[in-house]
Amino acid sequence: MNGTRAILGAECTAVLESFAQSGVLLAFDYDGTLSPIAPTPESARLPEATKQLLVRVAAHYPMVVISGRALDDISARVANIGVRHIFGNHGLEWSGGKSRPRVRVHRWADQLREQLATLTGVFVEDKTHSLSVHYRLAPDNERTLQLILPIVRKLPDVRVICGAAAVNLLPKDGANKGVALRRALELSGCDKAIYVGDDDTDEDAFGALPPETLLGIRVGPSETSSAAYHLEAQDSIDQLLQTLIDLRTA
Numbered sequence: 151m152n153g154t155r156a157i158l159g160a161e162c163t164a165v166l167e168s169f170a171q172s173g174v175l176l177a178f179d180y181d182g183t184l185s186p187i188a189p190t191p192e193s194a195r196l197p198e199a200t201k202q203l204l205v206r207v208a209a210h211y212p213m214v215v216i217s218g219r220a221l222d223d224i225s226a227r228v229a230n231i232g233v234r235h236i237f238g239n240h241g242l243e244w245s246g247g248k249s250r251p252r253v254r255v256h257r258w259a260d261q262l263r264e265q266l267a268t269l270t271g272v273f274v275e276d277k278t279h280s281l282s283v284h285y286r287l288a289p290d291n292e293r294t295l296q297l298i299l300p301i302v303r304k305l306p307d308v309r310v311i312c313g314a315a316a317v318n319l320l321p322k323d324g325a326n327k328g329v330a331l332r333r334a335l336e337l338s339g340c341d342k343a344i345y346v347g348d349d350d351t352d353e354d355a356f357g358a359l360p361p362e363t364l365l366g367i368r369v370g371p372s373e374t375s376s377a378a379y380h381l382e383a384q385d386s387i388d389q390l391l392q393t394l395i396d397l398r399t400a
């Protein structure tokens with residue numbers, strides 16, 4: 151890995167064009183990608199301009215959303231856009247199938263609410279199939295993270311993935327965003343995908359397919375991502391969406 155390249159830079163126009171003109175599926179993460187990161191999970195909103203662009207994108211491309219949020223939560227946030235399939239809980243839940251609730255996740259939640267009770271600004275979100283420990287409201291984010299990590303790593307059969315001011319806990323043997331992306335390709339009948347995501351939970355998707363099949367775009371430049379490309383920041387998403395529309399309407 152030699153670091154990501156700016157997908158909206160002039161030298162990357164050809165690769166974006168070639169994907170846009172193929173039978174491509176567009177797949178997006180939500181928080182930090184389509185929607186700016188907000189102080190609390192409830193307050194994250196899709197900006198109206200982004201929503202309008204997504205409606206136009208959906209008229210030209212098959213599109214899916216793959217989020218760490220619970221399926222009901224993310225479904226309400228991206229309703230009436232034209233998204234073909236929605237995956238929640240990092241791919242552990244999806245709009246085309248039923249999944250069984252995880253007793254293990256509830257147990258983790260009970261245990262952590264007790265163990266983390268003394269940490270200010272920390273709250274545990276039980277999403278039935280996975281769990282997030284949020285610490286954005288803690289007075290010292292880095293120090294709080296260092297207190298949370300040893301505790302969550304002791305849970306049985308847990309996979310710990312750090313996100314934007316949240317620690318995500320997934321069952322070790324479950325699906326992930328990479329599994330979701332491959333399933334979305336099968337469902338859509340597409341042979342290529344463009345996937346855009348902003349944090350380490352998206353790395354499963356960036357690494358899920360070979361580069362000739364997947365154009366991976368991480369929000370924010372990265373030296374270590376499996377994505378080959380990046381957007382400068384979350385607020386560049388509208389420019390990417392507009393470019394994708396232009397490439398199919400020019």
Ligand SMILES: [Mg+2]
Nearest residue numbers: 179181182348
């Ligand atoms: Mg995200």
